[in-house]
Amino acid sequence: MIVVPIAEAERPRARELAATALALVRAHVGLPRGALLEAWNQVAITPAENRLARALFKLALDACEFEESAGLDPVELRREIFTSAAAARAWGHDFDRAAVLADIAQARGADIDTIEEALYSDLPTAHVLRKADLPSPDGLLARHELASHQAVLLRAVKVRAHVFSANAGGYRALFRKLKFHRLLHAITELDRGAGYAIDLDGPMSLFEQTTKYGLSLALALPAIMACDAWEVRADLRWGKDRRPLRCHLRGGRESLPSDNAGLPDEVAALLADLRQQESPWQVSPSEAILALPGLGVCVPDLEFVHRDSGQRVFLEVLGFWSRAAVWKRVEMAEAGLPFPVVFAVSKHLRVSEEILPADAPAALYVYARTMNARAVFERVEAVAGRLVPAVE
Amino acid sequence: MSEDATQGSAPCLRFVAGTIEIAGLPANTAGLPGGCAWDERSACWRAPACRYADIVRGLRALGLAYADEARHYDTLTTAALVHREPRPYQTAALAAWRIAGFRGVVVLPTGAGKTLVAHLAIDDRKRSTLVVTPTLDLVHQWHDGLRATFGAKIGIVGGGDYDVQALTVTTYDSAYLHMEHLGCRFGLVVFDECHHLPGESYALGARLCLAPFRLGLTATPERTDGRDPLIDELVGPIVYRKDIVELTGEYLADYETVRVSVDLSADERAEYERERGLYRQFLRDNGIVMTGPRGFSDFIIRSSRTEEGRRAFAAYRRQREIAFTAPAKLDYLERLLHQHRRDRTIVFTQDNATVYLLSRRFLIPAITHHTKVSERSAILAAFSQGQYAALATSKVLNEGVDIPEANVAIVMSGSGSVREHVQRLGRILRKGEGKRAVLYELVTGGTSESMTSMRRRDHVAYH
Numbered sequence: 107m108i109v110v111p112i113a114e115a116e117r118p119r120a121r122e123l124a125a126t127a128l129a130l131v132r133a134h135v136g137l138p139r140g141a142l143l144e145a146w147n148q149v150a151i152t153p154a155e156n157r158l159a160r161a162l163f164k165l166a167l168d169a170c171e172f173e174e175s176a177g178l179d180p181v182e183l184r185r186e187i188f189t190s191a192a193a194a195r196a197w198g199h200d201f202d203r204a205a206v207l208a209d210i211a212q213a214r215g216a217d218i219d220t221i222e223e224a225l226y227s228d229l230p231t232a233h234v235l236r237k238a239d240l241p242s243p244d245g246l247l248a249r250h251e252l253a254s255h256q257a258v259l260l261r262a263v264k265v266r267a268h269v270f271s272a273n274a275g276g277y278r279a280l281f282r283k284l285k286f287h288r289l290l291h292a293i294t295e296l297d298r299g300a301g302y303a304i305d306l307d308g309p310m311s312l313f314e315q316t317t318k319y320g321l322s323l324a325l326a327l328p329a330i331m332a333c334d335a336w337e338v339r340a341d342l343r344w345g346k347d348r349r350p351l352r353c354h355l356r357g358g359r360e361s362l363p364s365d366n367a368g369l370p371d372e373v374a375a376l377l378a379d380l381r382q383q384e385s386p387w388q389v390s391p392s393e394a395i396l397a398l399p400g401l402g403v404c405v406p407d408l409e410f411v412h413r414d415s416g417q418r419v420f421l422e423v424l425g426f427w428s429r430a431a432v433w434k435r436v437e438m439a440e441a442g443l444p445f446p447v448v449f450a451v452s453k454h455l456r457v458s459e460e461i462l463p464a465d466a467p468a469a470l471y472v473y474a475r476t477m478n479a480r481a482v483f484e485r486v487e488a489v490a491g492r493l494v495p496a497v498e
Numbered sequence: 499m500s501e502d503a504t505q506g507s508a509p510c511l512r513f514v515a516g517t518i519e520i521a522g523l524p525a526n527t528a529g530l531p532g533g534c535a536w537d538e539r540s541a542c543w544r545a546p547a548c549r550y551a552d553i554v555r556g557l558r559a560l561g562l563a564y565a566d567e568a569r570h571y572d573t574l575t576t577a578a579l580v581h582r583e584p585r586p587y588q589t590a591a592l593a594a595w596r597i598a599g600f601r602g603v604v605v606l607p608t609g610a611g612k613t614l615v616a617h618l619a620i621d622d623r624k625r626s627t628l629v630v631t632p633t634l635d636l637v638h639q640w641h642d643g644l645r646a647t648f649g650a651k652i653g654i655v656g657g658g659d660y661d662v663q664a665l666t667v668t669t670y671d672s673a674y675l676h677m678e679h680l681g682c683r684f685g686l687v688v689f690d691e692c693h694h695l696p697g698e699s700y701a702l703g704a705r706l707c708l709a710p711f712r713l714g715l716t717a718t719p720e721r722t723d724g725r726d727p728l729i730d731e732l733v734g735p736i737v738y739r740k741d742i743v744e745l746t747g748e749y750l751a752d753y754e755t756v757r758v759s760v761d762l763s764a765d766e767r768a769e770y771e772r773e774r775g776l777y778r779q780f781l782r783d784n785g786i787v788m789t790g791p792r793g794f795s796d797f798i799i800r801s802s803r804t805e806e807g808r809r810a811f812a813a814y815r816r817q818r819e820i821a822f823t824a825p826a827k828l829d830y831l832e833r834l835l836h837q838h839r840r841d842r843t844i845v846f847t848q849d850n851a852t853v854y855l856l857s858r859r860f861l862i863p864a865i866t867h868h869t870k871v872s873e874r875s876a877i878l879a880a881f882s883q884g885q886y887a888a889l890a891t892s893k894v895l896n897e898g899v900d901i902p903e904a905n906v907a908i909v910m911s912g913s914g915s916v917r918e919h920v921q922r923l924g925r926i927l928r929k930g931e932g933k934r935a936v937l938y939e940l941v942t943g944g945t946s947e948s949m950t951s952m953r954r955r956d957h958v959a960y961h
Contacts, residue, residue, distance in 0.1 A: 153804050181873050184863065185880075191861035192886050195839045201832070206861055226854060229868055310516055310678075313535065313546050316702055318674075456512065456567060 111251055112158070123151070123159050124243035124250075127166040131238050139172055140231035158250070165249050169240050172233035178214070178224040186210060187225065252331070256324035258353050261317050262340040269333040270301030276333050277302065278393055281405040283329035293403040301335070302403065317343055331357060372477065373407045373423050379479035386413050387486060392420055396444055404438060406447060410486050419486045423450045423477070432457050432470075439468035446489035450477055467492045511553065511568040513682035516706025518545050518553055518568050531556035547681045548732065550708035568708060571626040571685040572664055578621040579649040584614060585749060591738040592618045595713060601734030603692060603714035607742040607959075608897070608924025609750050612715040613640070616688045617647045619713050625685025626664045628709070630673045632691050634871070635899050640667045640690070655680070670700045677706035686711040689733055691897055693718055693917065696725035696732075704732040717897075717924055718917035742920070742927070742959040750927045751905070753935035755959075757951065759943040760826035770945060773817040780810030821945040822852055822911040828859065830940055834908055835860060835888055842881060842903045843888040844895065846922050848911035856890040856910070865891040896921045902928040907937040914953035923959055 112120050126149055134142040151159045174180075191206045204218075211221045226232060241249065259265070271277050281293070284304070294303045306323060310316050323340070330336050337356040344351045369377065369391055380389045392409040406420035424431055435449050439462055450471045451457055459470045469485045471477070509522040520543035525536045530543060531552040537544040545553060550568060557564050584592070588611055591604045595615075600623060606612050620627045629640050634657045644652045644665050653663030656672035662680060673680075687707055689695055692714030695704060714733035720726060746752060762770055781788060786796045797814070801807035835843065847853050850866045857864035863877045863886055880886045882903050895901070896918055904926045912918055926935040941951045 153802065153808065156802055181870075184873075185876070187861055188863045189880070189885060192888075195835065195887065198836075198839070201836065201860075203859070203861060222858075225858065229854070310546065310702070310706070313517075313533075313544075314702070314705075318699070318702060 112247065117247075119155065120158060120162075120247055121243045123155065124162050124166075124246040127159075127163045128240050128243060128246060131166050131170060131235070131240060134235050135237060137235060138175075138231065139233050139235060142235060143231070161250055161253065162246055165246055165253060166238075166240065170238040171236045172230075173236050174228050175232070175234050177227065178216070178220070180224055180226060180228045183210075183221070183224055184226075187221075252328060255331075255355055256327050258342065258355075259324040259327060259338075259340055260320040261342045261344055262320050262323050262353070263317055263343055264341040265304075265306040265323050266339050267304045267306075267330050268296070268301060268337045269304065269330060270335040271333045274395060275393070277395055278405070280326075280329045280333060281395065281403070283326050293405075295397050295403060301333075334358060369407065370423070376423075376477045376479065376482065377408060379477075380408075380482065383479050383483065385483055387411065387419075387483065388413055394420060394445075396420070396438075396447070404435060404443070404447065412490070417490055418445055419490050420445055420447045421450060421482065421486070422447060424452075424455075435468070436461060436470075439466045443467050446492055448482065448485045448489055450482070465492060508563045508565055509557065510565040511550075513547060513568040513570070513708060514544075516547050516678035516681050518547055518550050518708065520544070520553065520557075520564075523562075529556070529560050546705045547708040548705045551710035554710075568682055569685075570682040571709075574620075574624040574626070574648075574664055576648065576650060577624070578617060578647050580647050582614060582647075584618060585611065587738075587740050587745070587749070588615050588618065591615050592622065594738040595619060596622070598734060598737040600686075600711040600713075602712075602737035603716065603719060603729060603733055603735065605716055605719055605736055605739040605741075607740065607745060607750060607927065608717050608921065609902075609928040610740065610745055611749075612690075612717075613643055616690075616713060616715060617644070619688070619711075620644075620648070620665070620686060623686050623711050625709075625711060626683060627666070627686040627688060628673075628680070628684040628707070629665075629667045629688045629690060630670055630703070631667065632670055632694050632897070633894075633899075634669060635874075636690060637667045637669055639900060670694055670697075670703065673707075674699045674703035677703045681707040681709075684709045686713070688712075689714045692716045692729060692733055693721060696721060696723075696728040701728055701732060718920055720917065722915070742923070746927075749929060751929050751933040751935045753923070753927060753937065755923070755937045755939065757939045757941060757955075758830060759941050759948075760824055760830055761943055762820065762824055762826070762945070766820055766824065767944070770817050770820045773813040773820070774946070776813040777810050777817060780807060780813075817946075821942040821947045822848060823855060824942045827910060827940045827942060828856075831856070831908065831910065832860065834906075834938060835862070838906045839887050841887065841906045842884070842901075843906040843908060844901070844904050844922075844925060845888060845890040845908045845910055846895075846912060847890065847892050848913060850892050852911060853890045853892050860888070860890075862886070862888045862890055865889060865894060867894055869894075893918070895925065897924075900928070901925060902930060904928075905930075905933055905935045907935075909937065909939045911940075911947070912950070912954060914950045916954055916957045919954035920957055920959055 127146070130142065130145055130149070134145065146163055149159070187206065187210055190210060191201075194206050195201050207218050207221055211218045214221070269277070269280060271280070296303055310318070327338070330338060335358055338354070340353045342351045342353050343349070377389060377391070387410040389408055389410050392406040394406055394409065396404040396406065404422055406422045408421040410419040410421065411417070422435070424435070432449070432451055432455060439447070447468045448471055449468060450473060453472050453474050457470065457472065459472050462468055462470055467489060469489045471481060471485045473481070509520050512519045512521065520530070520534065523543055527543065531549065533549040533552065534543050534545040554566070587606070591606070592615060595602050595604060604612065604615050606615070616629065629644070631637055631640055637654060637656055641652045641654055644667070648665060650665060651663050653661045653666030655662060655666060655668040655676055657669075662683065666684070668676070684707065687709040689704070689712070693716045694700055695714070712733045714729060719729065719736060742750065780801065781797065784800050786800065787793050788797065801811040831845065845856060845862070847856065850868070853864045853866050856862065865874055865877060869877070877886065877889060878899070878901060881889055881901065907922055907926045909919070909922060912922070923937050926937065939951060941947045
């Protein structure tokens with residue numbers, strides 16, 4: 107399968123459709139969503155461009171903020187109207203809808219039209235477009251291309267990406283993103299600074315080609331596409347009959363909207379706790395990548411720097427990752443990491459802290475529900491004594 | 499230290515992300531149960547977690563001692579505190595499930611007390627149990643029922659909650675998301691409304707769980723997509739079955755079904771025929787068979803490709819709209835709402851647009867997937883107490899939610915699905931003192947609705 111970008115010849119018309127969608131949205135600020143949808147339906151679109159047009163309009167809608175109109179509370183209004191109507195019907199005379207509404211309108215000091223309008227003003231079609239943070243037509247087309255690639259990856263069962271970045275910051279952003287999305291990945295450094303190969307799949311792929319991880323893969327794509335050069339090969343299951351297909355994407359650095367992947371929640375909470383403790387260690391989010399040729403890459407989450415000696419210790423949170431990821435870190439520790447590292451592992455992974463030798467430049471911290479700041483500092487202190495040659 | 503450290507010693511079973519790893523057996527081991535495969539990536543045997551019981555039996559049959567680190571479920575220390583006397587068919591259902599090796603599906607009509615069968619099964623097995631349901635409403639319904647019966651803290655996973663207890667309730671969606679972490683923590687899993695299970699992601703959720711004991715509950719096990727056999731694989735065979743007509747009178751409310759045919763006016767008829775003709779011609783020209791398994795999706799795809807197709811699709815929608823909301827139907831509904839103003843009436847439609855149309859026109863509350871949980875609960879409570887005598891809904895109340903006071907159902911429109919129609923009938927059959935239920939089906943005569951109605955009534959409950 108080849109995901110084809112919009113052809114150059116079709117680009118002017120695509121830009122025109124994007125501009126139309128954006129203009130319509132701008133013109134409907136302050137109006138209900140239903141009016142915007144109705145206006146869009148009046149746009150002349152040929153069947154051949156229908157799919158592209160709908161996609162562009164959807165992306166334009168994604169940039170909009172809608173909210174319920176401030177006025178009568180529709181839930182309370184409905185309760186009042188339906189209760190009155192039920193009581194009126196129970197009398198047994200012919201049901202007089204207008205009389206019920208007139209009574210309510212009078213009691214609320216409003217006219218019947220206002221009451222009718224407010225009755226279901228909380229339905230999505232009645233929501234009012236408050237503001238829209240819209241890109242340019244070319245920006246909308248770029249979002250469309252990203253979304254097209256992501257839509258393909260939703261059906262992915264296995265992905266291999268090759269990435270190259272001219273600076274280490276690009277890799278760090280990518281690896282942090284992969285960790286943020288809890289993607290099971292193996293990272294291998296390619297020869298002669300050619301970048302990294304990243305494999306993403308899961309244990310169940312041995313038995314059935316599951317697309318369970320597709321959403322995470324799709325969400326990580328913007329970070330891959332932000333590298334200076336990248337290539338993705340994805341094994342897909344396509345369509346209702348889940349036909350096996352292979353998809354190939356490649357490109358250079360793309361300027362794409364990408365949510366800024368901060369620290370995972372549990373790491374951010376731990377960092378806050380650590381900073382509240384009195385300690386000789388200064389703690390900050392890590393920017394390092396620790397690579398061991400042939401063994402893989404470790405991407406720590408936090409860095410501890412001793413205030414007096416300047417010694418550095420790292421913490422990588424493996425959390426609920428696979429046991430295989432833990433064994434990989436154990437192998438790396440045995441082979442010799444360039445810095446002392448504490449690996450934090452959920453007890454659900456059923457590993458013992460004793461599997462690492464006492465003199466290894468690394469320690470395992472097995473935690474039950476949440477990581478404890480004191481316990482982390484204890485391990486940091488313990489591994490800090492096991493000095494290793496500092497190599498970057 | 500490596501992953502193979504246990505090789506040479508007794509094999510060890512571990513639960514890893516919804517699979518069972520068998521470490522410590524060489525790649526050439528013969529005689530392992532079906533479903534096990536050698537995993538080069540981690541140099542161990544591996545199987546989907548649902549094969550756990552087979553693996554344990556297989557290792558025993560091979561005479562191999564093994565360490566079991568996979569199973570992390572508990573034996574319940576407390577029994578049921580409340581013992582409701584089961585009806586004879588509920589006792590028989592439990593016995594059949596036991597005989598089948600504590601795996602299988604119990605088929606009972608809505609209102610017959612499937613929940614009690616599950617409570618009996620949990621009390622029988624006394625293992626940590628996960629109940630999987632289709633909706634959050636049902637999660638809360640099960641939560642309250644389990645807490646009342648077992649007097650224990652009941653966990654909930656889903657809808658923003660993540661609290662795992664020995665007895666936990668979740669949705670099929672959450673089970674799919676979380677089973678790779680939770681799948682080792684339950685010995686018994688109850689699949690409520692288990693006809694949902696053969697969906698691709700829901701089935702995966704069931705495969706990622708190692709629970710050896712499995713109970714499926716449904717009123718309508720048959721699916722139109724031919725994936726029913728998957729229920730057998732993931733839960734077990736149907737071990738017990740009773741249909742509505744077998745329980746009506748003694749255990750379910752007496753009921754009658756009334757089919758009302760209304761006519762279109764001459765103008766409506768002309769418009770209906772014109773629009774339907776356009777749509778049917780497009781089907782013929784493109785060789786689309788709407789009753790085939792892919793008929794509708796074929797129609798959607800092909801109609802979007804040409805101007806003629808888009809016109810055909812508009813015609814399709816219009817002719818349905820004419821049939822579903824024929825003015826004569828609406829007039830008849832007004833009569834029925836008046837006639838049953840002292841009853842509790844649920845009006846069912848095929849789509850949300852009609853629900854809101856009815857709600858606005860007759861000033862009765864509406865429940866759709868847009869209705870927020872708090873308002874929905876308030877509407878159902880007011881309906882139960884008699885503050886509202888009628889409500890309109892589309893498909894969201896088709897199954898599960900317990901509304902014992904409802905005694906009149908009016909099907910304004912619906913699909914050709916037998917299951918949907920039986921479920922809608924089931925909503926009004928909960929037994930009550932002197933209760934007699936009635937289901938009206940309003941059909942616009944001389945339209946495609948007549949055929950749809952015949953298809954959905956193809957069930958013993960309507961004979």
